[in-house]
Amino acid sequence: MQQTAHLGTGMGWRPEIAEAVERMPGLDWVEAVAENVCPGHIPDSLVRLRERGVTVVPHGVGLGIGGAERPAAERLTALAERAEALGSPLVTEHIAFVRAGGALTASPRLEAGHLLPVPRTKDSLDVLCEHVRIAQDALPVPLALENIAALISWPGEEMTEGQFLYDLVDRTGVRLLIDVANLHTNHVNRGEDPCAALDELPVEAIAYVHVAGGFERDGVWHDSHAHPVTQPVLDVLAELASRVSPPGVLLERDENFPEPEELEQELQAIRRTVAAGAARRLLPATPERAAELVTVGRTPTGAERAPTEHVTVGRPSGAPIGAHASPATGADPRTTTTATATADPASPEGDTGTGPDSPRQRLALAQAALLSALVAGTPAPEGFDRQRLAVQSRALTGKRADVIAKVAPELPAILGDTYRPSFFAYASTRPMTGGYRRDALDFAEHLLLDGRPQDADARRELSDWWLERSGPAPVSTHPVARFMRRARYTLIGR
Template identity: 50%
Template sequence: MKRLAGVGVGWRRQLAHTLDTMEGLGFVEVLAEHLDARGPLPEPLVRLRERGVPVVLHAVSLGLGSAEPPSPERLTWLARLAERLDAVCVSEHLAFVRAGGVESGHLLPLQRGEDALEVLAENVRAAEAALPVPLALENVASLFEWPQPSFSEARLLSGVLERTGAWVLLDVANLYANGLNLGTDTRAVLEAVPRERLAYVHVAGGVKHGGLYHDTHAHPVSTGALMLLEELVARLGPVPALLERDDAFPPPDVLVAELDAMRVALARGVARREAA
């Protein structure tokens, strides 16, 4: 896979003008579900491609953790979009979104057991075979766990990497949320990520409400997520990192300040690694 680098932003129509004029943009990520595989691509996105800004295609509806295999029609649609965008990779979630034909409307956590892991791996391999570019898998945030998991979140990640050729999209905001809400061992998850399989990192904001931390993509980036980003870099070295915003879009100066905060965290991680 072509290596991403630097700091990027999730491309949204509300941010199109800001990104169109932003200097030093490492890459962008565009939501597949916001695009028409056959219709014209948004002009601002085309201009970014013409500038040479790498594009990642990000999906939320494939349902790799579902009991049934991924839909051939969805895979064909993703493959066509990836080719039109000249995407570096396609990323999707370690989650299920439907069962028995019923859509959940959410990225739901996977049951952490051997049978579920085997089904997940089989679905991932099917998606890899259908896509023209590498597939990267993202950890999700959750407010609950399935009862009596057989292994940890770190083991789920390492297990699917052992069984497939997929890459990792590590979301440190989701990991931070699970650490607070579920007691997830965040350090173990960081240590489960091999540098040679890391595609890029997600960073996003959230808010505490009713005793729980909600990963909203609509609030300032949390200090906790930035600390995990720093920890990851201290272990692996420089990594490409992308800011996600899906609501309450900030003015350009605030967006730039969040990107600068990410760059500071990345630099701190590099300094710690060099000092060690």
């Protein structure tokens, strides 16, 4: 694995705070959502930042590399084009699935509109490793993958998050984007110890680190990216920095943007936390220091370990990626056996197949059943926490409504206070099968065919909006358009 470039301290670039980001003192790099950047029309703010020597990294959200289908060639091409247009040293994506169904399951294709966790199983890992290799071959720069936050857990998982990520790196050489806020989220929502995950991670594979805010409600942590960074998240960052010097650390903020001074204060807190973690990492290794760390509930790592101390972690301390065997026993110290992919002997190495009962099809069926329960109201798959599924389902619908409001701001303006309840009622029986713009049109069409809004002026305005955006088919030939034309003439008098 090549040495990861040093990035420094960064900020998530968003159009709403572009000017503030440009003025931030001491900013080394920025990250932009890949799908929001057009290679032929790079925003002027990003152009100016690049001219000043600020690194720009494209961060993808729609690839769905953890899904059952192989990564779409056009999505990989789009990521590659953005990396080249921005002169980026790497691109990043998420270990997640965002769509399911389709040919592999002989069921309708569904879109989640959100990042959903993959099961930490051998089947899932086999499929993911194949997808990572496909992506690596298609991209002109290294790929780094991010751990995600989750509200739900898959039943029957075979690995911890640290073990899953360790094997992924071991088998593919992919880099990692570690989100410490997501580690905290999974601690609250799934009872997973972030320190244990850090102990099992191949920290030398970290490309950079995300830090973001959120909030807790009714025992559930919501990774909102719209609230200040909390102390527990900074504590996880300090733990990571006490184990390794991260090449880069970046603050994410996606909504409810505060004044620039507040964002700069958060960046300063991140810098102080990383420095404090580094100071702990550099303390001498003594029995007293080891005892102190054990007292506070953290496993000593690296230079902090006393020479006589024995600690069982995900792999031997200092062992390179690929060196699973324990020097003492010759056995893998982890509790799972996932080092070799099971592939059809007649298939190319690493090919997980598409036939009946192949790892790919098993994963496809499992993900389709889960996503259908979340967005289409079908029964919960066996083994899932139904209450948590309900929370996740409401969260998906809420995010869907929020994105539609951004993609089509005219809709909440026309519908007013009825927008959100109307959308939730619509979404409860109509899962998203295309993009958000199609979803916005379908929502408006649903309301109009149902005779809503009740206010005639609002209905006329919504009808005009839909007709202007309903696609290339001539209005005279579109059946819904013809229906609404007739309805407007008879009901509205136009």
